[in-house]
Amino acid sequence: MNRAPTIANHAQGKVATAMTADNKPQTAYLAGGCFWGMEELARQIPGVLETEAGYTGGNTPDARYEQVKTGDTGHAESLKVVFDPQQLSYRHLLFEFFRMHDPTSRNRQGNDIGTQYRSAIFYVSEEQKRIAEEVIQTVDASGDWKATVVTEVVPFKEFYRAEEYHQKYLVKNRGGYTCHYIRRMKLGE
Secondary structure (H helix, E strand, O other): OOOOOOHHHHHOOOHHHHOOOOOOOEEEEEEEOOHHHHHHHHOOOOOEEEEEEEEEOOOOOOOOHHHHOOOOOOOEEEEEEEEOOOOOOHHHHHHHHHHOOOOOOOOEEOOEEOHHHOEEEEEOOHHHHHHHHHHHHHHHHHOOOOOOOOOEEEEOOOEEEOOHHHOOHHHHOOOOOOOOOOOOOOOOO
16 A cells, blocks of 8 residues: 655654754744744754744844734744754654644634744755655645645744743743643554
8 A cells, every 4th residue: 555654754763864964053943823832842852952932934124022913024923943953853843843733724823813823934945945845745645634734834034032031931931821732643644
């Protein structure tokens, strides 16, 4: 029987696909709703070295929360994720990203509604773009989501670090609001 590749097949191992020649840390920019919950889950992924909450994907320079929350800047609440490619491939990081939010919900995660809560991958190289598109195809083919993935794959422009009170928010505010959790997925099996 010829089946589409599953998330499980692609998410395990495969570290070499994201390695640079000098094995330096790499950076990914991801948006999947409120950055508080995304950051808390991303920091716990083995191989993630650091995370920062911020804003990317819009046109307003030096964007700040008071502007972004209106939905008028074009920015998404995003994460900057620095990771060690010897421990975590970009591909595997993206599979984890798809487990922690609903990639089929346009401009919405939980109670958060607006373009600033959209699902997006901001690629920094053609290789990241190619991998993101492949992962989306695999996630769509897995049958784990009842609808089609609407995650944007767009070129990275600029990242504006969010205000300090947003950084590691759920560490500082135990029990604070989040609509994110790691979903148990049948992974197309």
